Amino acid sequence: MTALPISKRYYTLVGTILCQFGLGSVYTWSLFNEGLSSKLSEPLTQVALTFGLLSLALAVGSSLSGRLQEKFGLRTVAITAGLALGLGLYLTSTASNLTLLYIYGGILVGAADGTGYLLTLSNCVKWFPERKGLASAFSIGAYGLGSLGFKYLNLELISRFGMESAFGIWAIAALALVVGGALLISEAPQARGHAVSAGTKDYTLAEAVRQPRYWLLALMFLAVCMSGLYLIGVAKDVGERYVGLSASVAADTVAIIAAANLLGRLVLGILSDKIARIHIISIALACALVGMALLLFVPLNEYSFFFAVACVAFSFGGTITVYPGLVSDFFGLANLARNYGLIYLGFGIGSVIGSIVSFALGGFLPTFYLSLLLLFASLLCSISLWPSLSHRTTTVTAH
The missing domain is CATH 1.20.1250.20 (MFS general substrate transporter like domains)
Structure with a gap:
């Protein structure tokens, strides 16, 4: 070389x-x-x-x-x-x-x-x-x-x-x-190109989209992105209007999100080299689910709000980092850009859906409830995919 x-x-x-x-x-x-x-x-x-x-x-x-x-x-x-x-x-x-x-x-x-x-x-x-x-x-x-x-x-x-x-x-x-x-x-x-572990077929995009598991992966990605991106976009406002924090304290939410997002990228990214990526995504989904449940069902103060937001941001950062490798685990590395590219549109679609729901139904809570339901369904989807990967694969993460 x-x-x-x-x-x-x-x-x-x-x-x-x-x-x-x-x-x-x-x-x-x-x-x-x-x-x-x-x-x-x-x-x-x-x-x-x-x-x-x-x-x-x-x-x-x-x-x-x-x-x-x-x-x-x-x-x-x-x-x-x-x-x-x-x-x-x-x-x-x-x-x-x-x-x-x-x-x-x-x-x-x-x-x-x-x-x-x-x-x-x-x-x-x-x-x-x-x-x-x-x-x-x-x-x-x-x-x-x-x-x-x-x-x-x-x-x-x-x-x-x-x-x-x-x-x-x-x-x-x-x-x-x-x-x-x-x-x-x-x-x-x-x-x-770097080979994927033996036994992983390289799917074209046309072949991948005919697989039900492709759309399960797309749903899981959309759910995490919707919860994470919507909350990132309105975090300060949620802190002020929903939790009752002062403007200066609510502004600290941006720093909490940034730190948790970064930590999720590093921690879950490193763990994905040691643990099957689909298991890592299940952990990320569970973490986001905890965060959304806290926002909806627990009386919030400064610290519980920061913790809830951190859970969602940690999940979002980790998912974004691990997902390219996860897609290649299921569909091979040769066509990763195309196969992951279509799923990646969920990044933007999820955020827009969250904002539209909030606008149409008047407030933060409707989007939080929708996120909770999608995250719960996605967690079940991720668990159902555990048996699909009988061997550990190593690949390049591209995000």
Whole structure:
């Protein structure tokens, strides 16, 4: 095997970390919902739909990023994603109605973020074929830390300069990180495929979708994404309006989510190399189920609310990390991008469903109840799939 250029590898790693840190900043979105609601004189539930659209656009952008890379090259696409992200955030500050908010803050920001996210992450992993897990951990960790770091930055910006100026400064910071990181990145040489354990057939997408277990996996993924993304998008508002926390204490929920999300990615990702991935997903689903049950059925204070939110965020982060490998366990590695790509649309669809239910039925609770039911059904589905994998498989995680 030809040695990979050391300088390009590590410049790419640093560049990817910078890109991921800037891209992860979108998970602080709930800090701005209250201000946007006041500015536009629109109900909070309608404003919160922006993050659902952002998540849907993020999923679509991720699924198309590979084709864009093939056509225009990785660095060009990554730089364009950074410019589009900055533009979208700036234009969000100028939005004068819900339609413009949905276009700028939802569709443009989400599509840019998703394109840059999956593109830079998968490329970084290819540069480290002997240390894929470590490269993934650095990239995934940077994305999680981006939401944590920008939580404090954006709170300070809102406090000092107001919401509209905060959006503008956030736009400049995110753009600089993503574009600066992209300039350090080199496209990885074509990597040789790594075999999956003997006995795993490589399914095409057409073959995979004819398998009932494919749709069980899709339901499980959608359930976790709906509960996680909806709660991430409205966490601060739930803390204030539903639990009765002060604005400053409720804002700490963003940091709790970021830390739990990151912990879930690292802990469940590491465990998935030692325990069957379908068992890991069952653990993640059970964790999210506990969090939702606490939100719905237990009198909440500051600490019980933080714990409930942390359970859901931990599950979401871990599921996102483990799922590419899980899909390859069932359907092989050769067509993973296509097979996982269709399931990954549940990332955005789940978030939009959660926001629409909240808007249509008026509040947070209807979405929480729907999430609880879907998580319970998904846990049963995951347990039913345990016998399907009689052997442990090892593969590359691509998210």
